[in-house]
Amino acid sequence: MMHSVTSGTNAPAFEEYADSVWPSLYRSAYLLTANHADAEDIAQQTLLKAYRSWSRIIRSDSPDAYVRRMLTNTFLSVRRPKRRRLELLTDAPPEYGAAQRPHGPEDRLTLWPHVKALPPRQRAVIVLRYYEDLSEQExxxxxxxxxxNVKSTAHRALKVLRAALDPERTDGRENHHEW
Structure with a gap:
């Protein structure tokens, strides 16, 4: 994967790390971008940045959290032209992390197009909270x-998702779903 850029003494350790983290990193990138090609680009950019900062990352308390932050920041900072690729709205996201939310495959397929339509920061909060099962503080x-800020962003995003899933319920009352 990173053979062409890894040549220092930390290269074997980084390559092992990159290989182990790739599935999770790619899944998170896809959940953020809602596009396979963009997800691969962002995940690869993140690994390249991680390699360049590897000596700092391995000294951190949580290398995975450090790299996840790099991934999210890369997603939020990428300003691509408004070229959209056609993907089926029922394209299911990659397998979930520990949270396993929403509960069933039908729920995931119903919810996914609406998550993909959220603004980038709201999508990032929803993905990190409900797909990656991170705490608000993380x-x-x-x-x-x-x-x-995370709580208010999540609240706004969940309000949009609830309205999309239950358009008849527009009376302002909260519809508390377990996501």
Missing amino acids: IADILGCSRG
Whole structure:
């Protein structure tokens, strides 16, 4: 995977790390971008940045959290032209992490097109919270914002998702689903 750029003394350790983290990194990138090609680009960019900062990353308390933050920041900073690739709206996301939310395959297929349509920051919060099962504080650390900001962003995103899934319920009352 990284053979052409890895040549230092840390190269074997990094290659082992990159190979082990790739499936999770790619899954997160796809959930953020909703596009396979963009997900691969962002995941690869993240690994390249991680390789360049590898000596700092391995000294951190949590290398995985460090790399996840790099991935999220890369996603949020990429400003691509508005070229959209056609993908089926029922394209299911890659397999979920520990959270396994929403619960069944039908729920995932119903919800996924609406998650894909969220603005990037809202999508990032929803993906990190409900697909990757991170705490609000972990998300705040990744996004470089306050826990309150994460909560309000999640609230706005969930409100949009609830309205999309239940358009008849527009009376302003909260419809508390377990996501």
